[in-house]
Amino acid sequence: MAEAVVIGAGAVGIATASYLQREGWSVTVVDREPAGLSGASFGNAGLIATHIVEPIAVRSILPKLPGMLLDPTAPLAIRWWYLPTLLPWLVRLLKATAPAEVERISHALGTQLARADEAYRVLIDDADAEALVRRKGVMVVYPDKAYLEANAAYALDLRRRNGVPFEILGDNALRSMLPALSRDYGIGVHFTAASHTVDPFLLVSALARRFEAKGGAFHRAHATGFESTGDRVTGVRTDAGVVRADLVVLAAGIWSKPLAAQLGSRVPLDSERGYHVMLGAPGLELALPAIVGDVRFSVTPMAAGIRVGGTIEFAGLDAAPNPARHEALLGHARRVFPGLKTEIQTRWMGHRPSLPDSMPVIGPSPHLRNVFFGFGHGHLGLTSAAITGRAIADMAAGRTPPFDPTPFRVDRF
Numbered sequence: 001m002a003e004a005v006v007i008g009a010g011a012v013g014i015a016t017a018s019y020l021q022r023e024g025w026s027v028t029v030v031d032r033e034p035a036g037l038s039g040a041s042f043g044n045a046g047l048i049a050t051h052i053v054e055p056i057a058v059r060s061i062l063p064k065l066p067g068m069l070l071d072p073t074a075p076l077a078i079r080w081w082y083l084p085t086l087l088p089w090l091v092r093l094l095k096a097t098a099p100a101e102v103e104r105i106s107h108a109l110g111t112q113l114a115r116a117d118e119a120y121r122v123l124i125d126d127a128d129a130e131a132l133v134r135r136k137g138v139m140v141v142y143p144d145k146a147y148l149e150a151n152a153a154y155a156l157d158l159r160r161r162n163g164v165p166f167e168i169l170g171d172n173a174l175r176s177m178l179p180a181l182s183r184d185y186g187i188g189v190h191f192t193a194a195s196h197t198v199d200p201f202l203l204v205s206a207l208a209r210r211f212e213a214k215g216g217a218f219h220r221a222h223a224t225g226f227e228s229t230g231d232r233v234t235g236v237r238t239d240a241g242v243v244r245a246d247l248v249v250l251a252a253g254i255w256s257k258p259l260a261a262q263l264g265s266r267v268p269l270d271s272e273r274g275y276h277v278m279l280g281a282p283g284l285e286l287a288l289p290a291i292v293g294d295v296r297f298s299v300t301p302m303a304a305g306i307r308v309g310g311t312i313e314f315a316g317l318d319a320a321p322n323p324a325r326h327e328a329l330l331g332h333a334r335r336v337f338p339g340l341k342t343e344i345q346t347r348w349m350g351h352r353p354s355l356p357d358s359m360p361v362i363g364p365s366p367h368l369r370n371v372f373f374g375f376g377h378g379h380l381g382l383t384s385a386a387i388t389g390r391a392i393a394d395m396a397a398g399r400t401p402p403f404d405p406t407p408f409r410v411d412r413f
Contacts, residue, residue, distance in 0.1 A: 015389035036204030055358035110162030276309030283341035
């Protein structure tokens, strides 16, 4: 049986391994950590956010740059000493704000995300993990209609034109779904096709257990390089030996950059550092996740309580977390949900693997015949995991994937 090696045991890696297994490959997942335990797959907001088709660069961030450097607790912040390193990434981000680029990126993401839920259902049903998913949509709340029209009208129009279903709710309808919401918020956009998991780690773990029960293997080690012959990789080097490979998929999240370079593909991958606070006894219930549109953070009901998460910080991989960002999240959450209790909590910071055009890398290596890439999903790693895995499995089998992979190619930069 042909041997496939997937580097990365996060949501994307496990979903890809599962889809390759369904194609008849003997699959080994290489990661130093257990499935779903490290990286963004553990600490994300739990949203299967099929509605987020617009890039983060819908508007130029250039006028906001001074504030990003001066306020370390802003929703989008850059630690000043990291700016020289980040500058090339920011230049590419600014290029992605051109109207034609925004339209192109949104269309590409829209065609991909429109198939994300269908791809997930296959894996979730197979793993008997439906109990970990809630299909009630996601609510984005705004202070009032004027704020929504001034700040979100273009993004909503992009979503409408790319087939994202939603409904705009006035104060009474909004409050019937989120009764604990502050009176400072009087309008909401309900994205009805979105969903969420009550625990992203448990969901990835469930898919991993099913993969292993069907014969999949885990090699607990750090991938360090590759062995190759001609235009084919024959093995993945690790700190615990070489794993033989007839097919290799690189899906290692933020840690994909140096490995991709070894495979001949240099990518402008950087970390959007995200934070969350998990509240174990929040004192209120939420029927569905809420995203606060004016501050840009999420509040997600989970099995273990409520997760308050979000924000973007650029500071590289090695800088320590900034505790003030956790405190800022808590302050915003208490203001938006006045009855929220925050005494029992855990805190987390992790790395979203992000590319400046807000699109992941999905597809074959231009240099090596048996190598595929699936990384750089940014805010949409959990959302895009299954459809990414299905697309890679289709391409590895010589079939046309369920969306056009051309915009996601690794050499687009």
